[in-house]
Amino acid sequence: MKSRILSLASDTFTYGIFILIGRFLTFLLTPFYTNYLTIEEVGDVGNFFALIAFVNVVYSFGMDSSYFRFYSKDNSNQSRLAFTYAYFTIFSIAFIITTILFLGANYYSNLLTNLPDRETIVRLAVLVPFTDCLMVVPYAYLRMTRKVAKFSLIRFSLIVIAVALNIYFVVILRVGIKGVFYAQLIANIVGVAIFLPIIFKLTLFQWNSKLIKEMFKFGLPTIPATFSGIILQVVDRPILKYLTDAQNVGIYMVNYRLAIPMMLFVAMYDYAWRPFYLTHYESSDSKQLFARIFKYFVYFSGFIFLLNSFFIEYVIRLPFFGGRFIEPSYWEGLDIIPIVMIGYVFNGFYINFTAGINIQKQTKYLPIAVGISAIVNIALNFALIPILGYRGAAWATLLSYFVSAIVIYYYSQKVYPIHFQWNKIIPLFLLMIFIYIITIQVTSGMNLEYRFYIRLFAVSIYLFAPFFVNIFSKTEIHSLHTILMGFRNRK
Numbered sequence: 189m190k191s192r193i194l195s196l197a198s199d200t201f202t203y204g205i206f207i208l209i210g211r212f213l214t215f216l217l218t219p220f221y222t223n224y225l226t227i228e229e230v231g232d233v234g235n236f237f238a239l240i241a242f243v244n245v246v247y248s249f250g251m252d253s254s255y256f257r258f259y260s261k262d263n264s265n266q267s268r269l270a271f272t273y274a275y276f277t278i279f280s281i282a283f284i285i286t287t288i289l290f291l292g293a294n295y296y297s298n299l300l301t302n303l304p305d306r307e308t309i310v311r312l313a314v315l316v317p318f319t320d321c322l323m324v325v326p327y328a329y330l331r332m333t334r335k336v337a338k339f340s341l342i343r344f345s346l347i348v349i350a351v352a353l354n355i356y357f358v359v360i361l362r363v364g365i366k367g368v369f370y371a372q373l374i375a376n377i378v379g380v381a382i383f384l385p386i387i388f389k390l391t392l393f394q395w396n397s398k399l400i401k402e403m404f405k406f407g408l409p410t411i412p413a414t415f416s417g418i419i420l421q422v423v424d425r426p427i428l429k430y431l432t433d434a435q436n437v438g439i440y441m442v443n444y445r446l447a448i449p450m451m452l453f454v455a456m457y458d459y460a461w462r463p464f465y466l467t468h469y470e471s472s473d474s475k476q477l478f479a480r481i482f483k484y485f486v487y488f489s490g491f492i493f494l495l496n497s498f499f500i501e502y503v504i505r506l507p508f509f510g511g512r513f514i515e516p517s518y519w520e521g522l523d524i525i526p527i528v529m530i531g532y533v534f535n536g537f538y539i540n541f542t543a544g545i546n547i548q549k550q551t552k553y554l555p556i557a558v559g560i561s562a563i564v565n566i567a568l569n570f571a572l573i574p575i576l577g578y579r580g581a582a583w584a585t586l587l588s589y590f591v592s593a594i595v596i597y598y599y600s601q602k603v604y605p606i607h608f609q610w611n612k613i614i615p616l617f618l619l620m621i622f623i624y625i626i627t628i629q630v631t632s633g634m635n636l637e638y639r640f641y642i643r644l645f646a647v648s649i650y651l652f653a654p655f656f657v658n659i660f661s662k663t664e665i666h667s668l669h670t671i672l673m674g675f676r677n678r679k
Contacts, residue, residue: 209344213351218445222515224358229365231429231437232301236309236369238422239300240317245414247282247321250407251275252328253414256462257406257546258399259332266399268392273400275325275387286318303365312369319376326383329390331463339459342382350375406551413554416562420535420588423562424581427569432577440578442514443521446504447528449496450489454536457485465543475606480664482540486613487654489533490620494650497526497624498643502636524582526624531582534589541597544604553599561592612659623650 221230251274258270290311297310330339350371357367429437468474501522504514538557545553565588572580600606627646631639654660 213347217351217354218442219513219515220355220359222442222518224362225364227438228434229303230441231425231434232303232365233368234425234437234441235429236300236313238418238425240313240320241418241422242415243285243317244320244324245411245418246285247278247317248324248411248414249277249281250410250414251277251403252324252407253410253546253551254403254407255325255328256332256466257549258403259329261333265392265394268390269394269396269399270403271325271329271390272392272394273403274328275391278321278324282318282321286314289314305366309366309369312366312373316369316372316376319373319380322380323376323383326386329386331459332466334463336460342379346375346379349378406549409551409555411555413551413558416555416558417592419562420558420565420585420592423566424569424585427566428573428578428581431570431573436578439518439521440524440581442518443524444528444582446500446514446522447496447525447532449492450529450532453489453492454532454539457536458539461539461543462546465547469543469547475604478540478543479606479608482608483613483616483660483664485536485540486533486616487660489536490616490650491647493526493529493533493620494624494647496529498627498647499640500525502640521578524579527579527582527586531586531589534586534593537593538589538596541593541600544600544606545596548603550599550603553596553603557595557599558592560595561588564588564591615657616654616659619653620650623647 221233225233255270255274259267261267293307293310293314297306300306300310303309327339327343330336330342353371353374354368357363357370361367363370425437425441428440465474465478468477471477504512504519504522506513542554545551565584568584568587569581572584574580576583623646627643631642634642655665
């Protein structure tokens with residue numbers, strides 16, 4: 189079991205290094221945006237990319253999920269057919285919709301932005317998801333074949349290109365919001381060119397009606413689930429803009445992004461987790477393995493939560509081109525960061541619990557779980573934003589992710605029951621919350637230097653306390669030690 193846990197940790201670590209650096213580079217765009225774009229432009233960037241996320245769900249048509257499930261390392265012919273059906277289904281749908289949206293931009297652009305030259309802005313934005321979707325299945329192929337380094341290197345390289353071009357267009361040429369889309373579009377085109385050899389190699393024009401039917405049967409239920417998942421992530425921004433203004437959206441979006449360490453951890457875990465459980469679910473001890481991994485996930489989530497919550501205020505004060513790392517007018521929203529991060533933790537719970545659903549091919553439960561949480565999210569945004577402003581949007585996000593985790597846990601346990609050690613996991617989670625609340629209260633009003641050392645001590649308590657209160661068994665402690673030593677030996 190230790191070797192398999194180490195393989196998951198190794199893949200997560202490899203994904204994580206490149207994702208961490210790449211997302212950090214993307215994160216560096218935030219201070220550039222806050223210093224070189226207007227608050228209204230920053231808000232519109234967030235809204236456009238929220239809409240792009242929705243469009244990407246429509247384009248994928250559930251075929252990316254189907255490819256994951258019907259890829260077979262023991263049947264190369266089936267794997268190539270699954271790749272072909274998934275890729276060209278996505279391409280066909282995306283091409284038709286993109287053409288309609290591009291040609292008709294003058295009819296609806298005023299609904300999306302009030303900025304000058306809005307038709308050009310919208311047409312550029314329309315091309316971004318089209319080029320995005322052409323890379324979805326090739327990326328999935330690299331994940332399923334455990335070509336982790338290649339996957340990470342390509343993704344990282346494209347992020348570097350996009351960030352560099354953002355700086356060129358936004359900071360040097362000063363073309364405003366259009367520069368954001370120029371940069372992303374060029375980076376995507378480079379990515380598609382890189383993947384062309386893989387696409388040509390794996391394409392197999394052969395008809396298999398049974399496989400096509402099974403892929404659509406598996407993939408279609410994931411569309412409303414994924415769509416609802418995107419609602420959870422982005423619907424708060426247009427609702428916030430509708431109920432308040434673009435300035436509030438800008439403040440909210442910037443501080444939401446400051447929760448990026450937790451988002452990164454959950455994302456890199458997800459990249460490694462899905463191929464992992466689809467590879468190991470037939471093992472006799474798979475359920476015990478998955479339960480242990482979940483407890484490790486909760487432990488490391490708590491560490492990242494405390495680290496970022498306690499020390500982000502030091503990061504934002506760092507000097508940066510044009511002023512501070514984050515321009516001070518955005519600091520008023522810092523208190524939403526812990527709320528958003530706990531929401532990400534619950535999203536990680538959801539990701540863990542979906543393993544049983546996918547293993548048993550019971551994707552019909554996904555839209556129920558995520559759909560309920562999306563409805564809760566929309567309702568809570570309309571209920572809380574008039575009372576709490578953008579803080580209400582943050583609380584709506586947290587509670588909605590919690591609902592999605594609870595509902596999918598219920599259905600997953602019905603089809604693939606796993607005995608999670610809740611008597612250990614709940615105290616571990618509560619320990620994280622307790623340390624956070626007490627430390628914030630104790631350090632409130634202190635100068636930054638004293639506050640830093642006390643908070644560092646509090647993080648240390650969280651790291652070591654579980655080993656002395658029987659949350660981890662001796663075997664689990666040994667496994668954790670093996671994982672950490674594995675990371676150390678790779679450096």
